[in-house]
Amino acid sequence: MPAWAVAAGHTYNVNVGVLGHVDSGKTSLVAALSTTLSTAALDKHPQSRERGITLDLGFSSFMVPAPPQIQAAGYSHVQFTLVDCPGHASLIRTIIGGAQIIDLMVLVVDASKGIQTQTAECIVIGEVAAADMVVALNKIDQFPAEKQERYCRKAQKLVAATLTATKFAGCPIVPVAARPGAGGAPVSGGEADAAPIGVQQLVNTLLQRVQLRQPTTAGNGSGRAAATEPFLFFIDHCFAIKGQGTVMTGTVMRGSVRVGDPIELPELRVQKKVKSMQMFRQPIQVCSRGDRLGICVTQLDAKQVERGLACTPGTVPTFEAAVAAVEKIRFYSGEVRSRSKMHITVGHVTAFDSSRDYLYQDFLYGLEGRPAASGVPAAGQHPADHQQQRQQQDDGQEGQLQAVHHGVQWAYLRFSQPVTAAADSLIIGSKLDADLHTSTCRLAFYGRICCLVDPSDQRRLRRLLPVYKPKQREGAIERIEADGCTAVCRGMFQKETDLALFTGMRVVAAPGGQEGRIEGGFGKSGKFKVHFRKRTGSGPCWDRKRSSR
Incomplete structure (x- = not known):
C-alpha cells in the first residue's frame, strides 16, 4: 500500500481522468497510485488481458490529507477517483464518455516517444472537458541512468512546447516511472517490478491543482448537498449481487440523493428506490455532485443497464432534435457544413446527427461575443435571447466552420435515433469514421445543448432561428x-x-x-x-x- 493511504473521514472527491496514447503506461500508473480498486479496475476485463490494452473505463481511488485550500471548506481529506481511459484510437467513444465526468486530467506521455496521435486527441478532449491538467512523463527509467536527468529535461521541453497552443500551457510536467524495469508490459495483478519513481511528486502536484467546484457541494453524507438541483447520475457499470440487488456504479453529475429516495432510469422508463449506497466499499446515506459511488436497487435486471443515466424522476427527457451553442475545435482541419453527418456524443451515448430538413438542418449561426472563459456556452443560453437575426453563409460556404476561428455558433442538430440526456448536456461532435491511421484530429466541435425542439414543428423552428441569406450587388x-x-x-x-x-x-x-x-x-x-x-x-x-x- 502506498505511503499516502489514509483512513476515510470527511472527504472531498475529485475525479481524475487518466488519458494518453495506447501503451504509454496509464494502467501501470493507476496501479501505482491506487489503494482501493473497483470491480472494473486495472484491465480486469478478459479481453483487456488477452489483448494487453485497456478496452473499457477503469475506476480506482486513493485518499490523502486535504491541502489548505480544501481544508478551509471543511474537508479533512481528498479522495482522488482515477478514471483509467482506453488509449486506442478505435475506442474514442469510450474515452469521450469517460472524459465528461472528470474534474482534473492526468495526461500520460511516454518519455521516449513524446506526443503521439492519440495523445493529441486526448489533449483536445481535455480542453473540452477538464478544467486543469497535469502531465505524467512516464517510463523515464528507459533512459540511461547517467543521462536520465538531461533526457527528462529535453522531453519536458518538447511536451511543454506542444502545450503552448492549448489552454494547458505552463501546466506541470512530472517525470515518473510507474513500473520501473517492466518495459511498458501490461499490469499483472497490480504489482510492480520495482518501486515507482516520481509518483509521490505526482500526488503532491495533483493536490496543488485541486480546486473546489462551483457551486460548492458537500459529499459523503455531510447533509449540506444542494437541494435545488435535480439528481443526475452517469452509470458506467451495472452488476447483480445475489441476495442484495442490482448495483449501478457511476458518478454524480449534479444534485443529491439519499437512501430511500426514488430515482428514475429514463431510458428504461422505470423508477426504483435507493436501497443502499457505497463509496469505495464504505456505506453512505447521501451523495452529492462529484461523488463516485455504487447505488443498489432491487428488482432490476442488470443486463438491461450497461451505461446510461439515473435521475430525479421526470427530469431527463428523450428527444430527437436540439439547438446547441457550439464552437469548432481549432485542431480539426476539416469543414463542418450544413447537412453534413457527424457523430454527436452526449454523455456515454454517441449518435449520428443525420437530419435532412430543408432550411433548418444543422445551420450554424454566428453569435455576438463569446460565452464563459472555458468556451463552453453556459447552461440555459438560448437562441431567442439574442434579438439580432443570425446570418447563414452563402452557397458553397453555407453554415461552414472554416479553419478561421469563428467563436460560438448556433447549431440545429437532429439525431438518427432518440437521445436521452439532460436538457443542458455537454456535446462533442466528431468524425469517428475517419481513417484511424492518419494524424488528423477527428474531434470537430463541442458545446452545450440550449433547448430541445420538435423537428416536425417547422413554425417554431423558424421563430426560434430566424435566418436570411446575405446578398450583394456591385455598382x-x-x-x-x-x-x-x-x-x-x-x-x-x-x-x-x-x-x-x-x-x-x-x-x-x-x-x-x-x-x-x-x-x-x-x-x-x-x-x-x-x-x-x-x-x-x-x-x-x-x-x-x-x-x-
Whole structure:
C-alpha cells in the first residue's frame, strides 16, 4: 500500500481522468497510485488481458490529507477517483464518455516517444472537458541512468512546447516511472517490478491543482448537498449481487440523493428506490455532485443497464432534435457544413446527427461575443435571447466552420435515433469514421445543448432561428457632389426598381471600406444617391476618384 493511504473521514472527491496514447503506461500508473480498486479496475476485463490494452473505463481511488485550500471548506481529506481511459484510437467513444465526468486530467506521455496521435486527441478532449491538467512523463527509467536527468529535461521541453497552443500551457510536467524495469508490459495483478519513481511528486502536484467546484457541494453524507438541483447520475457499470440487488456504479453529475429516495432510469422508463449506497466499499446515506459511488436497487435486471443515466424522476427527457451553442475545435482541419453527418456524443451515448430538413438542418449561426472563459456556452443560453437575426453563409460556404476561428455558433442538430440526456448536456461532435491511421484530429466541435425542439414543428423552428441569406450587388460611383460626402452611383438597379425598398441600406466602398447609406433614386435610369459619413477633421468625407460597391 502506498505511503499516502489514509483512513476515510470527511472527504472531498475529485475525479481524475487518466488519458494518453495506447501503451504509454496509464494502467501501470493507476496501479501505482491506487489503494482501493473497483470491480472494473486495472484491465480486469478478459479481453483487456488477452489483448494487453485497456478496452473499457477503469475506476480506482486513493485518499490523502486535504491541502489548505480544501481544508478551509471543511474537508479533512481528498479522495482522488482515477478514471483509467482506453488509449486506442478505435475506442474514442469510450474515452469521450469517460472524459465528461472528470474534474482534473492526468495526461500520460511516454518519455521516449513524446506526443503521439492519440495523445493529441486526448489533449483536445481535455480542453473540452477538464478544467486543469497535469502531465505524467512516464517510463523515464528507459533512459540511461547517467543521462536520465538531461533526457527528462529535453522531453519536458518538447511536451511543454506542444502545450503552448492549448489552454494547458505552463501546466506541470512530472517525470515518473510507474513500473520501473517492466518495459511498458501490461499490469499483472497490480504489482510492480520495482518501486515507482516520481509518483509521490505526482500526488503532491495533483493536490496543488485541486480546486473546489462551483457551486460548492458537500459529499459523503455531510447533509449540506444542494437541494435545488435535480439528481443526475452517469452509470458506467451495472452488476447483480445475489441476495442484495442490482448495483449501478457511476458518478454524480449534479444534485443529491439519499437512501430511500426514488430515482428514475429514463431510458428504461422505470423508477426504483435507493436501497443502499457505497463509496469505495464504505456505506453512505447521501451523495452529492462529484461523488463516485455504487447505488443498489432491487428488482432490476442488470443486463438491461450497461451505461446510461439515473435521475430525479421526470427530469431527463428523450428527444430527437436540439439547438446547441457550439464552437469548432481549432485542431480539426476539416469543414463542418450544413447537412453534413457527424457523430454527436452526449454523455456515454454517441449518435449520428443525420437530419435532412430543408432550411433548418444543422445551420450554424454566428453569435455576438463569446460565452464563459472555458468556451463552453453556459447552461440555459438560448437562441431567442439574442434579438439580432443570425446570418447563414452563402452557397458553397453555407453554415461552414472554416479553419478561421469563428467563436460560438448556433447549431440545429437532429439525431438518427432518440437521445436521452439532460436538457443542458455537454456535446462533442466528431468524425469517428475517419481513417484511424492518419494524424488528423477527428474531434470537430463541442458545446452545450440550449433547448430541445420538435423537428416536425417547422413554425417554431423558424421563430426560434430566424435566418436570411446575405446578398450583394456591385455598382460604381459616377461622380461626387460638391459637399464631398454625397455620391451619384449607377449599375446596381434597373430603371424600374422601386428604390424606396433600398433606402437606408448600407453601402461599402472599395478600396478603403468607407461606409455610406442609400438616400434614394437619382433620375429615372436606376441611378441612386449614397451619403458617406464625414471623416474626422476638416477634409471631405470622400475622394472623388474612388469607386463603390
